[in-house]
Amino acid sequence: MAASPYDGALRAGLFGDAEVAAALGDAATLAAMLRFEGALAAVQGRLGLIPMAAAEVIAEASGGVVLDPAQIAPGVAQNAITAPSLVAAFREHLTTDVAPYVHWGATSQDVADTALVLQLRPVLALLEGRIGAVLRALANQAEAHRATVMAARTWSRMATPTTLGAKIAVWGAPLLRQRQRLAELRPRLLVLSLAGASGTNAAMGPKARQVAEGLAAELDLGLAPLPWHASRDTMAELGGWLALTTGSLGKMAGDITALGQTEVAEVTVAAAGSSSTMPHKANPVLAETVVALARQNASLVGALHQAMLHGQERDGAAWMQEWLTLPPMLIAAGAALRHAVALAETLAAAPERMRANIAATQDLMLAEAATFALAAHMPRPEAQALVKTACQRVGTEGRPLRTLLAEETTMPIDWDQVFDPAGYIGEAPAIADAFVREVRETLP
Amino acid sequence: MAASPYDGALRAGLFGDAEVAAALGDAATLAAMLRFEGALAAVQGRLGLIPMAAAEVIAEASGGVVLDPAQIAPGVAQNAITAPSLVAAFREHLTTDVAPYVHWGATSQDVADTALVLQLRPVLALLEGRIGAVLRALANQAEAHRATVMAARTWSRMATPTTLGAKIAVWGAPLLRQRQRLAELRPRLLVLSLAGASGTNAAMGPKARQVAEGLAAELDLGLAPLPWHASRDTMAELGGWLALTTGSLGKMAGDITALGQTEVAEVTVAAAGSSSTMPHKANPVLAETVVALARQNASLVGALHQAMLHGQERDGAAWMQEWLTLPPMLIAAGAALRHAVALAETLAAAPERMRANIAATQDLMLAEAATFALAAHMPRPEAQALVKTACQRVGTEGRPLRTLLAEETTMPIDWDQVFDPAGYIGEAPAIADAFVREVRETLP
């Protein structure tokens, strides 16, 4: 009876992610652990630590045996760690002359952490792929809307004009950095763990380093300079990366929700949700879900930092906190990216509404522009004070700012030109262009 | 493919809780929602809002129909809320003259929040029952060990003597308060939600308040004075209570782990975990799991406070954050309490080791007692300075404090009596007794 939000059938489409879940689920975990045991035996056979014949059988079997989680579970409930019952269950599939050589010299954490890393590898590739898909869709949108004039909003109030393309570029910028950060953290994270009972590989004997090198090569993993059983910074760093990913998407989704408000109505996205009672409602379900997932990962990330206070050579409680935290964060990142692709791809702009919203401010959106136009003829503080007073009159008198300023001033200023929103978008199109170029160059 | 730690088969025994999960799972959710719809129809029939015949059919069917989560899920993925597809699926089970009267005047949040409350009610009863079981076991232990002398530790250093019974009483004290807090929050939390599309019950018409009163009675729920669609303090309060519960257990579990350290060895609990490579290991798996769950709920509770920033009359993102947070917190509380019962019931003390650990300090544990003995004959600051100097000599000379003080002083002090740990336990037995009495009185 799945009761967690990520696994229940009811909300699987909102919060779940079938691909991430498959990569992290019980079957994948057991398979990754067996892969570790098989590769370990293969390397140890080659180095003469265990008989070559046994090594070959173990390596072969590790790829074929499928263990039943339900058989392993009671041992996990007893030991927390999976290795004791996994190794026992695996040995049942082997003859008695071969079975003893399974898990030779390794400790539970070696296989558990390495298996985790092996599972994380495809998940990160998957997430990276989806980041790419979001970026590509955003680049297409930014290109199309490089000069689509709309209001910028600061402090939740209309500020000055910008373009939708520039706005989209700002959404995408952190995702470009996320690709960079991922490239940086991968070699720290995707490393073998092989350090034995207490991090010294004492049971492995003098060839321990060779075994580690061989095993890392076999599993195509990096080799950390020092054992990391009790140094959990890479897991917290991963958590940070996941929360940065969802946080970036949450910003985009929040903006999409805000721009689609009934009173704003400047963008729409596909797949709106219905109400059970209000026929007119089209709720921004995907966008709100992304916001929820972003806030959730922001709430969870600290747990991994707490888990860095890992006691001595192995700390059960701290380690288990990682087990409790990483899967939901990874699934949330997967789901948020999936929804973000849909948002980015189906975003549709309403340029006429954007212009109407600007027009409805009676020129107030261009107050800064008026200040700078006047500042060519008078000191800027005076210009600013003059415009500010006129702005207040717009509210009380209901007349456009340009009318009031034209009445108040005598400078030879072309007020209609000053108050043309399209003339006051500054670098906005160039910002969109820079983003598009960056995406196209980094995502061939 | 369950991938979350609370639902996977592999770790179900560690982090999962079958009873809590059953109460929160998809089937229970759909059943609770149908129960709401059935009761609503029954009340509306009685009040003449819908035809009595239809009401009876709906009420009857609501208890019998079993909906398939997989059928509802696509609608949830579309709408986030379950009600539109639930109502549609339920209507398929009814004839066309009856079906329209399902969900009359209600909104999705009414049925969702009320169903949640209906599910929370038995979960809270379950958790309360387990708190009682922990308290009863602790009371038995506190009674048995009211005078079992052991070292207290402050700042992770041995301080002065106490008794195991007093220590256990301190573990239990917050759980007594948790029962009190639960009694206080229940009437705030277990209340009907029925406020319609925007919290005004406009569609329900002039009998709205009567419908609400009738429905609350039908479901045996309280009636909030004001609609709570957008006031989420009760959910955050519940989260706080859950984290207080697990935090209290985490303190106990952390102490049990510490007291069982190889070098301390003063208590043991049943069900120790094995290592995959070290034959002598007996890991405190249950205790460490409780610590992990406690830190996890401490990490999650803030998400519910974030969700209090619920926008306007209904905020999808904030509401979904509750859906993401509450189930793991409830399951974690359930699992932690289950493990805590086992810890409390199987705790076994090693009194001789407790005495030996005190003895190994060469009387340092009784340094404060020596100060007060001397302070009867000299100013206390001088006594404290004299004892402090002697304490430092214990470390360098390796001789017991009583020997050094007997040499240094001439007062007629019975040093062996002063340095008897059992003579310096103050109110410890009385503390244990007070706890036992309190438990026995409140948990008949």
Place this chain on the structure above:
Amino acid sequence: MAASPYDGALRAGLFGDAEVAAALGDAATLAAMLRFEGALAAVQGRLGLIPMAAAEVIAEASGGVVLDPAQIAPGVAQNAITAPSLVAAFREHLTTDVAPYVHWGATSQDVADTALVLQLRPVLALLEGRIGAVLRALANQAEAHRATVMAARTWSRMATPTTLGAKIAVWGAPLLRQRQRLAELRPRLLVLSLAGASGTNAAMGPKARQVAEGLAAELDLGLAPLPWHASRDTMAELGGWLALTTGSLGKMAGDITALGQTEVAEVTVAAAGSSSTMPHKANPVLAETVVALARQNASLVGALHQAMLHGQERDGAAWMQEWLTLPPMLIAAGAALRHAVALAETLAAAPERMRANIAATQDLMLAEAATFALAAHMPRPEAQALVKTACQRVGTEGRPLRTLLAEETTMPIDWDQVFDPAGYIGEAPAIADAFVREVRETLP
């Protein structure tokens, strides 16, 4: 050089709170600790534990001596706890025959925790007073706007009509519960700590309980049934209450920000902020500050739950985490309440804009009402489908919903009446009234 946001001069008006800070600052802390020592001596003198003459001198001096934090600080840096250097500094103000009797039988945590409780008492009174001020202002607003019709928004989209009074009532409802919760937690929190070095009061001797009773009476504090040195649930409960307070205010402030958006413009509040470059801007600074403080307390509350994992009889690290967390949370609550009073008192509605915003939806806001009007003449699902189709045509054709429905249907429905927002506000005025009544009754 104050660098924290709560203490710096620059942002004192935003995030600081002079009254809360004064109650929590160094001087108040030292005074509260001296008060404990003075009252302890007085009680011990009466009970004959220390000479009455010394007791009187100590009690008298404790109220007059002012200690310099800078003199105490080096000792705090050394010991973390303040008591050793505070007691030493206090003794310097006393003659050598009296000085030794200061802090007799107590431990550092007794004086530290009791002093904290003594400081919390007026802070809670202050916060409660401000909650009252917010509630009174909201009640006045709710009364004035009980029937001020405006759009409700769900999922950030316009839903159906409500009134501003009902909305305000929903803001205030959790604050009413906060008063209730405060009354419940106070007797748990405001209790004496007096348990001695290891929680047993061994050094206090057989009259320990009498000392505790006398001291509690002297300080007008409650007496916990069991020592709470290591049971920190009351501190986490306090943190929860503070976060519930700010969370409730954050919801109100977020709504005020949203309702004041340029495109919505339905409410204003006093004290808007300026831009350094845009003359027309009036930023909702107070409201945004409250939101920031609310999210901050939501981020901090978990730290107090982490601190519940308090090791053994005293845990320096866990205890210090409380010292790091409680002051910012208390100050944030103070500042948020101060701003909330200003928001609640200066809130001004724009009823004509509210009506205009509803009108701009071309009747879509009343789509649910139309459904129920039709449902009197046809099955409700068919009515809902009919209205839904018409709603979509409103968007494409730009004609009001009432026009389309009048064309489509033949039922004798007075469409203008159906589409009058004021006729579809349900219980909204009653909700406002209920809130006003509740406030006036509980806050005489």
Place this chain on the structure above:
Amino acid sequence: MAASPYDGALRAGLFGDAEVAAALGDAATLAAMLRFEGALAAVQGRLGLIPMAAAEVIAEASGGVVLDPAQIAPGVAQNAITAPSLVAAFREHLTTDVAPYVHWGATSQDVADTALVLQLRPVLALLEGRIGAVLRALANQAEAHRATVMAARTWSRMATPTTLGAKIAVWGAPLLRQRQRLAELRPRLLVLSLAGASGTNAAMGPKARQVAEGLAAELDLGLAPLPWHASRDTMAELGGWLALTTGSLGKMAGDITALGQTEVAEVTVAAAGSSSTMPHKANPVLAETVVALARQNASLVGALHQAMLHGQERDGAAWMQEWLTLPPMLIAAGAALRHAVALAETLAAAPERMRANIAATQDLMLAEAATFALAAHMPRPEAQALVKTACQRVGTEGRPLRTLLAEETTMPIDWDQVFDPAGYIGEAPAIADAFVREVRETLP
């Protein structure tokens, strides 16, 4: 009246950091903002946007004027942002022909964010320097104790032997990665912000990019490819780095606390804290403080991820959450590093006690070694079962494991050699060496 834990005089030595606070305090903030304004004017003068003469005066004055925070504060309370009142106050120091050219075309966030970055630069250098000091001290210790045999502890129980040098290397490993991560994030973080009112630099005119390039060069900052007003990933990344730093130190400090427990007594550090009542106490105050600071930063980091949900072009509430979170995190990192240097430098080992603790386990610590010794003569599972049974007899019979195994088995095994802890430390010395080498190579 400073009330926050980081600024109060009382606890300044514990939680405060004078150097970090000086870099972040009000005076430094105002100076950095003036520096921005001065450099901006200089660049704009060179590019002809403002008169060169005015530019020179502004640039010159920006380095000399000292503004009073108390004068600026009322404007901050009003506007939240500092720029409006800062610019006004600065202009008062200039003649009226020059004053208008201050802050030309920039927006408040440009100066605020750039000033923050200018303040962060020396703080990061300071923190990096302290990380280096910790690493150097740890390297010296690891070198000295490369072969100092001690017990490793897993799941809080003694596991197998290791060396203190290897343990220290594990403490240091994440700090080496922190240096690497800092190098990676610096170019993302230390970048100019110059984007104008809405992120388009519209007021700056066609030379906006040249102004940005010139200003970045003038301030020796990087230039982000896209405006980052509303992309706050770099701030959350910084927060993650700070929490990784303190988390790494917290692990070390927690281990030091644990190894210094009365019953373990394997290491000591300088500067122990006293009790107000127990003369024998020497509390690990510095280590516990580091743990508290680490858990605090772990609690705070999520706030910066929440703040990534930054609305539209500027979000006051989200931005303010950064102001509330970053200073305490930076100060906490500074204080934790300062204490960590002291811990690393003064750590003293008690090798004889380490050996005695191992010996006290009656050979159980070498149970794994015995298994592998036997596994040379029999299948390993059988060897493991045989040893496990013998381990249980050690507890009940009180005889050493080697004695029991010698009785039970007939293989030609040199049991004394097997049970020599120094013979079973595996790669521990090599691990220490690798760490020392790495530190010495990267920190010349």
